[in-house]
Amino acid sequence: xxxxxxxxxxxxxxxxxxxxxxxxxxxxxxxxxxxxxxxxxxxxxxxxxxxxxxxxxxxxxxxxxxxxxxxxxxxxxxxxxxxxxxxxxxxxxxxxxxxxxxxxxxxxxxxxxxxxxxxxxxxxxxxxxxxxxxxxxxxxxxxxxxxxxxxxxxxxxxxxxxxxxxxxxxxxxxxxxxxxxxxxxxxxxxxxxxxxxxxxxxxxxxxxxxxxxxxxxxxxxxxxxxxxxxxxxxxxxxxxxxxxxxxxxxxxxxxxxxxxxxxxxxxxxxxxxxxxxxxxxxxxxxxxxxxxxxxxxxxxxxxxxxxxxxxxxxxxxxxxxxxxx
Numbered sequence: 168x169x170x171x172x173x174x175x176x177x178x179x180x181x182x183x184x185x186x187x188x189x190x191x192x193x194x195x196x197x198x199x200x201x202x203x204x205x206x207x208x209x210x211x212x213x214x215x216x217x218x219x220x221x222x223x224x225x226x227x228x229x230x231x232x233x234x235x236x237x238x239x240x241x242x243x244x245x246x247x248x249x250x251x252x253x254x255x256x257x258x259x260x261x262x263x264x265x266x267x268x269x270x271x272x273x274x275x276x277x278x279x280x281x282x283x284x285x286x287x288x289x290x291x292x293x294x295x296x297x298x299x300x301x302x303x304x305x306x307x308x309x310x311x312x313x314x315x316x317x318x319x320x321x322x323x324x325x326x327x328x329x330x331x332x333x334x335x336x337x338x339x340x341x342x343x344x345x346x347x348x349x350x351x352x353x354x355x356x357x358x359x360x361x362x363x364x365x366x367x368x369x370x371x372x373x374x375x376x377x378x379x380x381x382x383x384x385x386x387x388x389x390x391x392x393x394x395x396x397x398x399x400x401x402x403x404x405x406x407x408x409x410x411x412x413x414x415x416x417x418x419x420x421x422x423x424x425x426x427x428x429x430x431x432x433x434x435x436x437x438x439x440x441x442x443x444x445x446x447x448x449x450x451x452x453x454x455x456x457x458x459x460x461x462x463x464x465x466x467x468x469x470x471x472x473x474x475x476x477x478x479x480x481x482x483x484x485x486x487x488x489x490x491x492x
Contacts, residue, residue, distance in 0.1 A: 190410025354384025
């Protein structure tokens with residue numbers, strides 16, 4: 168890994184918030200629609216590059232996001248912020264487009280086993296269905312991003328061959344897709360795996376905008392982000408408070424925490440375009456909305472230079488210490 172990553176020198180890193188979809192879909196509590204809208208507006212004001220606002224799936228499949236149309240229509244849109252949503256099929260695409268979604272995010276897995284377990288269909292059937300969605304989006308002039316799950320490992324298969332991953336990337340590029348997210352769905356990635364794979368992807372498809380999506384299940388989230396930065400990738404999915412998980416990987420934690428990644432990168436001199444104080448304020452709202460604490464540490468411990476008062480007996484201790492000097 169190049170030493171250059173330790174000195175960001177103002178390099179722009181785009182932080183893309185996925186907690187409102189990838190995180191809230193895992194929660195038992197239904198976050199009220201008005202609270203979702205307020206949270207999206209707070210994230211927009213904080214300066215995130217992209218916000219995955221919701222998912223246009225069947226309300227019976229993910230009841231936590233049954234208010235997708237209302238939320239997407241009623242958020243306050245900030246110029247320059249991309250408002251994206253996950254869509255599983257043509258009907259979902261039509262709903263998302265009607266609700267003025269900027270970008271459709273499509274998902275399938277690089278692992279045949281995970282794809283069947285998660286999406287209830289073979290990879291070929293998934294690809295055929297997503298090809299129809301891509302055609303629908305292109306007809307409407309709406310951008311498409313494809314998120315490939317389990318790129319860095321499958322919890323049921325183990326390692327996934329990079330050439331298998333790249334085969335799917337090529338098939339989507341052939342359909343005109345210009346954005347691809349390489350997803351570490353269950354936190355199996357490690358830095359010396361991430362850097363060469365990401366670098367190879369960028370070299371093979373220089374015209375594709377690659378995003379990296381990591382979970383912090385095994386404590387390597389930030390290290391993997393830095394490995395991606397060393398490989399030249401500038402876009403990262405993160406989740407407010409570290410929301411999220413995976414139903415097919417018991418113990419899997421959420422995505423890398425938005426405020427933790429922003430805090431670390433800003434200390435290293437990278438330009439995230441994010442107002443960290445506003446991001447932390449947004450994260451503080453989450454426990455009351457979902458009914459439990461989150462793994463993110465910045466809300467709990469504060470930023471590096473959020474100082475604490477000296478102990479109550481400090482002055483007496485100082486006097487005694489000076490007297491003994």
